[in-house]
Amino acid sequence: MSKPLIGVVLGAILGAIDGLTAWFTPAARDQLGGIVIGSTLKGIIAGVAIGFFAKRFHSLPIGILFGLLVGALLAYLTALMQGGYYFEIILPGTMVGLIVGFATQKYGKTPATANS
Amino acid sequence: MKWLSDDKLNYLRTIVGNPDFSSTKYAFIKELARGGMGTVYLAEDRELNRLVAIKVLNTPEITEDLRNRMVREAQIIARLEHPGIVPVHDVGVLADGRVFYAMKFVRGSRLDEYATQNASVRDRLRKFQAVCDAVAFAHAHGVIHRDLKPQNIMIGSFGEVLVLDWGVAKILRNPVSSEADTLLLPVAETKNEKARLVVDTSHGTIIGTRDYMSPEQARGETNQLDERADVYSLGAVLYFLLTNRPPSEARPRSINPKVSKPAEAICLKAMSREIGSRYFGASELSTDIGRLLDAEPVSAYRESAIEKVSRWVSKNRFLVLLVLAYLLMRIFFVFTSRP
Numbered sequence: 450m451s452k453p454l455i456g457v458v459l460g461a462i463l464g465a466i467d468g469l470t471a472w473f474t475p476a477a478r479d480q481l482g483g484i485v486i487g488s489t490l491k492g493i494i495a496g497v498a499i500g501f502f503a504k505r506f507h508s509l510p511i512g513i514l515f516g517l518l519v520g521a522l523l524a525y526l527t528a529l530m531q532g533g534y535y536f537e538i539i540l541p542g543t544m545v546g547l548i549v550g551f552a553t554q555k556y557g558k559t560p561a562t563a564n565s
Numbered sequence: 566m567k568w569l570s571d572d573k574l575n576y577l578r579t580i581v582g583n584p585d586f587s588s589t590k591y592a593f594i595k596e597l598a599r600g601g602m603g604t605v606y607l608a609e610d611r612e613l614n615r616l617v618a619i620k621v622l623n624t625p626e627i628t629e630d631l632r633n634r635m636v637r638e639a640q641i642i643a644r645l646e647h648p649g650i651v652p653v654h655d656v657g658v659l660a661d662g663r664v665f666y667a668m669k670f671v672r673g674s675r676l677d678e679y680a681t682q683n684a685s686v687r688d689r690l691r692k693f694q695a696v697c698d699a700v701a702f703a704h705a706h707g708v709i710h711r712d713l714k715p716q717n718i719m720i721g722s723f724g725e726v727l728v729l730d731w732g733v734a735k736i737l738r739n740p741v742s743s744e745a746d747t748l749l750l751p752v753a754e755t756k757n758e759k760a761r762l763v764v765d766t767s768h769g770t771i772i773g774t775r776d777y778m779s780p781e782q783a784r785g786e787t788n789q790l791d792e793r794a795d796v797y798s799l800g801a802v803l804y805f806l807l808t809n810r811p812p813s814e815a816r817p818r819s820i821n822p823k824v825s826k827p828a829e830a831i832c833l834k835a836m837s838r839e840i841g842s843r844y845f846g847a848s849e850l851s852t853d854i855g856r857l858l859d860a861e862p863v864s865a866y867r868e869s870a871i872e873k874v875s876r877w878v879s880k881n882r883f884l885v886l887l888v889l890a891y892l893l894m895r896i897f898f899v900f901t902s903r904p
Binding site (some may be wrong): 463466467470473474537540541544545547548550551556 | 767781883884887888890891892895898899
């Protein structure tokens with residue numbers, strides 16, 4: 450599995466889980482579908498960005514740092530749209546970035562370099 | 566007349582027994598080890614100014630045929646250029662007609678000594694894999710060792726692994742009779758060659774070390790021996806590394822419960838009494854050891870679903886911890902952020 454694909458799959462799964470937790474908030478249950486789709490998309494975007502970064506740069510600390518930043522940025526934008534719950538949205542979002550950053554550096558095929 | 570003291574007599578006895586290197590470029594330093602077939606001496610190469618180990622056959626009478634055969638076979642061993650095989654630098658003849666080999670003088674400890682120095686199982690397996698790779702290289706060149714044991718494996722000062730004592734190796738690809746293919750010149754400095762067994766039987770000659778010898782080798786079926794005889798010995802070496810004891814009927818896990826089931830399965834497969842049930846060669850065994858070290862499934866052991874999951878979790882411990890931390894955080898926020 451390529452690094453961007455790992456990023457997409459992991460980002461989508463964690464994003465979906467993130468969205469599904471809205472079910473525990475009765476006021477948000479009516480919009481659960483939209484929340485899950487939005488959250489999954491957010492995870493996929495983060496996964497693609499982090500995955501392509503991992504394909505280009507092979508460094509675990511830098512990959513994790515990049516994941517943290519991307520996760521935090523996307524979560525911050527989401528919190529801005531929500532108009533609140535900054536801590537509750539940004540912290541898990543950052544964590545998702547960290548996980549995807551770690552996973553894409555650690556796993557997945559690195560493209561072979563051609564000797565020309 | 567003045568009588569010589571016992572000390573002086575002993576000294577004279579010793580130097581009289583030492584080989585005469587005066588016709589060679591080597592300067593005798595001391596005896597390193599004496600075995601049933603040959604003696605290893607530490608010497609200095611005066612031209613290159615380096616220490617070498619020189620093995621001289623104990624046999625007093627050497628025929629022209631035997632000498633030629635030993636030189637030819639020395640050339641074959643010298644061709645086994647591998648970081649895990651002790652290199653032969655030179656072959657020559659002493660003033661008394663005895664043929665000698667000069668080889669790298671290896672500093673370090675023997676594998677059995679290394680194992681008693683509290684080396685971790687992982688480190689032991691890494692060293693063992695290096696041994697398998699060296700033996701696999703020899704197998705690929707048509708040579709089987711026939712006397713693999715911890716005492717014939719050296720761990721160098723920098724962690725390098727060297728397989729020694731190819732003296733009873735057999736060249737599989739030579740069409741001449743198997744006994745003629747036996748390399749008669751040991752190139753090792755082992756200290757417990759007393760354990761080596763050389764017995765003539767009606768089937769052939771039993772050569773090797775009892776504890777580490779394959780059943781077919783122990784029966785003297787010299788013509789039947791192939792790479793899988795070495796695989797058995799490698800399994801026995803692995804048994805020793807896992808248990809710190811020479812091989813016995815007891816399963817490794819019954820001696821050391823910390824041995825994992827796949828590690829035990831690899832050991833027992835290599836040591837199978839049925840030749841056909843063993844690994845086909847040292848290379849295949851090395852692959853399984855590599856998979857064991859990488860926490861991947863090994864061919865010798867069929868794991869249950871629970872073991873598969875457990876192995877995956879163990880291999881990806883950090884990722885699993887991260888995901889668990891994330892899920893716990895989500896649960897925490899679910900219950901603390903309710904309006």
